[in-house]
Amino acid sequence: MNQPETVLLLNGSPKCEKSNSRQIGKFLVDRLEEKGLKSKEAFIVRLVKNSQGSEKLLRLVNTAGIIVFTTPLYVDSLPSFTIKAMEVIRDRRVAEPQVESPLLVAVINCGFPEKEHMEIALKIIKNFSEEANLRWGGAIIVGMGMALNGEPLSEKKGMTRNLTKGLSLAAVALAEGQPIPSEAEKLASKSFLPLFLEKTMLRAFGKRTWNNQAKANRAKPDMYARPYESLNETQY
């Protein structure tokens, strides 16, 4: 297996630079850069808006040695923009088969603590990888994404120690052109805290966080609004 020379950080989050998806993916890409790989970064939401952007996306994918495909969970799957990009990439790579098959690494994060929420999204990306003739490079799944707050992992200290250790281990294998070892996948995908604690914290502090945001927007009194209900009352 040839050693890859380039890595593409392909970000499926519409929050782009401010996203947790970026921070997790960037930590991995930075480790790969330390091993001599050259990196590029692309934001799907900005590319799939028109055919020019789609062509650029295809060029970036087809010329990458490794693709770090980082995305949030949206409604039990991937954001619509991200699925659109996957359709475009698959359609073109099937129509015009490429000699090279970049290694695809999936990085999925969500706000829920349980990893089960992301299992289907992971299967969908694996299926995409196969259909688009990409080489499966492994996956990292991260729950409680909100705890990252869009900040660099290096600034999160102890909370992300398993994640950063796992990503660093992943980089060693990927730099050699090998998929992420399962030990590194498991380590990086470990919960930040014991699951029962994460669930308790999310229920308790989650409410306060939402309410504070609503207060700042003067929307707190309307949090339970049912704007579309009135027309439906007689239908049941």
Place this chain on the structure above:
Amino acid sequence: MKAVIFNGAREDDSVISAIESSLIKLLGENGWAIEAIHLREKQIGGCLGCFGCWVKTPGVCVIDDYGREVAKKIVQSNLMIWLTPVTFGGYSSELKKALDRSIPILLPYFESYKGQIHHKMRYDKYPKLLVIGTEPRNNEYEETFLALTERNVLNLRPPKHATGVFQKNENLDKTLPFVEDLLRKVEVVP
């Protein structure tokens, strides 16, 4: 009784069209008012993940386009139907752009439901859900597709739901009994 069909075909698709026609025929015969929405013809921006629909304008998306109608039509229907080509085991980008914009119908707050954390429900009642995929690859993705809809059910909690995958190489005459069977499962036809 109102049914809304969200048609997520990416292009002209004879199989999805045949399924939609069968749905309209059977529901119409049983007294349902039906609205079929061809999503690829609608201006629906992708969800930006800003949570404005929860903390700025609760219950209403901050993007003023047809995506707002999607949430409204879901709440104001008795049956919603998702039609899509099975795409990597999930939904097409066209269907997904509508589903992503439906999160205003939930609350931001969390609760434990069936052992996992989910968002609380904003409304007391939600429509029944029927999900239909078309699959060219001989059931390869059916398991993933069915599992995805079960995850959606945990979040949307419809009073009844059913999912079916129609093989694209089947004769189109079979769409009618296929659809009838699914409509019986959600108890909207006898």
